[in-house]
Amino acid sequence: MSENIMDYRFLLAALGLVTCVQVAWADDSPAIQSKLNACYAGTGSCNIDFQGARKTIGATLKVDPEYVTLRNAVFDCVMTSGTCLYVSEEGFPRARHPGSNRLEGLAVYGSKSIDGITMNYPGNDNVTNAATTLFNISLQGFNHGLVLGSGVWGADMHGVVIGNGNVGIYIPPDTKNAGELSTFVSGTVYNNAVAGLDEESNVELSFLGTRFDFNNQQMLLSGPTSFSGHIENFQNGKPEIVLKALPGVPAGSIYMSPGTTITVDQWNAASPQQPCYIQTSLPWNRIVVPATLWGFGGTQGAVCGPGKVVTWDRQAPDFQ
Template sequence: MTGNFLKVFAVSSAILAVFLILSAPAYAADPARMIAACPAWPAHCEINLKGEVYKIQHTLHLNPLTMRLTNGVLDASGLPDGEPAILVSSDGSGQPESYDTAANSIDHIVLTGQPKADGIVLDNRNDDNIRTSAITLENVSISGFRRGLTFGSHVYVFGLSHVQIHNSATGLYTIPNAVDAGERITLEDVNVFNNALGVDDEGGMELDWLGSRLDYNTMTAVISGLWSFDGHIEISPPHTPPIRLHALVGQPAGSLFMTAGSFVIVSQSDGKASSDYWVQSDSPYSAIQFPAHTYGVRGKIAVMNGPAPVYGPALPAFTPN
């Protein structure tokens, strides 16, 4: 009897051990559980998805002061309506009064969603501190959301690099009346394309675009802040002005200054004006500066519909050979 008991016990123990071995990686690899297991500040924590694909059912909360999310695919197609897939925030007790996020990032991530949810939201609700909600995004793709990427309060002095935001209702959104936000945000090699609205800047933020593209959005942008843009804008023939310059109370009026090396093109326009106007403005303090070369963007009546001035292009419109 004792021998049989030991055999049964040994077999049962082996089965249990195999079960634990098989189940442990699933537990460890679940992004929400990995985040929950991260130590408190000042320790830093890396959430490495190791190239795997994971479905997320609820918002992942990332602390930009302590966490890095990297190397994987997140499928948020089952996310409840109105929720963000990823919320970047340093709200909460026990956090330092700091904006030092240099060691942390969201990088090498593909994030897909559903059209009534949001992608990545950077926002702090607590306005009684200097903590930042910004985090570097690098080699990230965001698609299929109501709003792909949202900048909220305490988002400033950070950057995006090699990021694609596409096939969403709105690609990049900045919230109105954001607190302590919008100072010199840099977007390098960022491609915002195939959205109903490429950029909806309701917060009036300072956006510096470097070598970036705004391509084939139904409407290119609503600009309420100061933009410098080096890159490429390409659209199909529009029926309404694809860019709107908007002025917010108490802030510099929305303006777009494009570098001479940038290029604006309306495909399938044969170089001819394809809409009555190309830009709409509501303030004489707004301005738009075209690059040296444009193709099919001057408008049948004028470039600007509204009181804002238009500068350039410095050279005649581009005509291909």
């Protein structure tokens, strides 16, 4: 029977009587934004639990961090530009009360033409904070997985996984009223085609038990960063960590804990492919190197440039 059906369809196709129809997904973003707006207006719940449902997001969701918590969903972001979730008080009256809101248990999928979650407030004040807590979030396939823009400080990220995009964590240039310490606890940043972390403004970041795995470059830093975790990659001909400097602010630096591990798979000290593991540009780029190193080297040595390096026990470096 099935063979006859297949032959019948082939005959109709040959006669030009069958055409391929692309099934369009229903866009769930208007209904979700309506729920969000009801929260902001005080007419609906501000604790929105999707109970594991899969939703198609065709337009940016505007999330006010002072009001709302989103939980337990899979979001397929299908817009062709912009960002999937925009976390901001932009366009909303300030609630002016402390909250404990967060994004929790969300798996967010997209494309390299859009960003995943953007926290940003462009207003010219140092009071409004666009940060919200992220708890068990997966961001997959984006141009920038997580963007921390202006008006963002003290953001807490727990168990955030960002992978298979261009840049995992992105700090845009010229951010304002931003940068006070934001912290990542656990989580993984992996398989990003450009960099795991690209920091184009000076911010303070802390990573506790976080993994950076197989990003094209691991970190491009313009500010002070503390790191405790695991960093692993193959050699790709580039420094894994680049420390930069911006005018009038502390230079890019990285302070790694003694227990941090650095691994370059298939490392051959007799034939390194990268110029160095860390590239510096100024003497006040600071580096504290952990105790466990494999592949921490290059054709020019472990560290390129004039940056200041000490080991985990605060001794002068000797990477022979």
